[in-house]
Amino acid sequence: MNKVFKALNDQTRREILNLLKGKDLTAGDIAEAFQITKPSISHHLDILSQADLVTSRKQGQFVIYSLNTTVLDDLMQWIITLKD
Amino acid sequence: MNKVFKALNDQTRREILNLLKGKDLTAGDIAEAFQITKPSISHHLDILSQADLVTSRKQGQFVIYSLNTTVLDDLMQWIITLKD
């Protein structure tokens, strides 16, 4: 869970997750949605991957990223446990 | 939400929230549960307060902290929105 909270503690990374809601995107597509450089986005994607919040697969020269909602379920459970 | 994610991005602060589950505690009580100094705990409590994850009231020379679950509901909603 540590890596999940760390990954979520950044506005850009949270926006990346929102971008991936419903549709998968290449690293390049994601990078174009922001003003920061591609290496920076790549780094953010790495942190999201480490937290297992996104998964990636290589398709030719592209890397396609997807949202992984499994970890979000874990996070929900963490909150519920804290609440009661 | 930024302050919420920031506040949750620390193991000690997450443990403080767990300690406050069900029962209110003074700053001193909370500090005793950890190996770090009282000023450090005080700082963590400040960050949790800023995120509105805890509330505090003064009772004599003590400051009593409580968990505020309202923000946790907001966080749940954020996750749900991301999921569908």
Add this chain to the structure above:
DNA sequence: TAAGTATTTAGACAAATATCTAAATATTAA
């Protein structure tokens, strides 16, 4: 194979952060 496109890795740097000690503030009790 050489050139072009997509992405990541490496290294540097400024800003943010968690921690500490020392001091200040607030409250209670002698």
Add this chain to the structure above:
DNA sequence: TTAATATTTAGATATTTGTCTAAATACTTA
């Protein structure tokens, strides 16, 4: 009012983090 207890504030420091540029890697196509 003085002493003791509870908590916070201030200031310092080492570590982490987000960003950048330059270079490396991977794949496609001419």
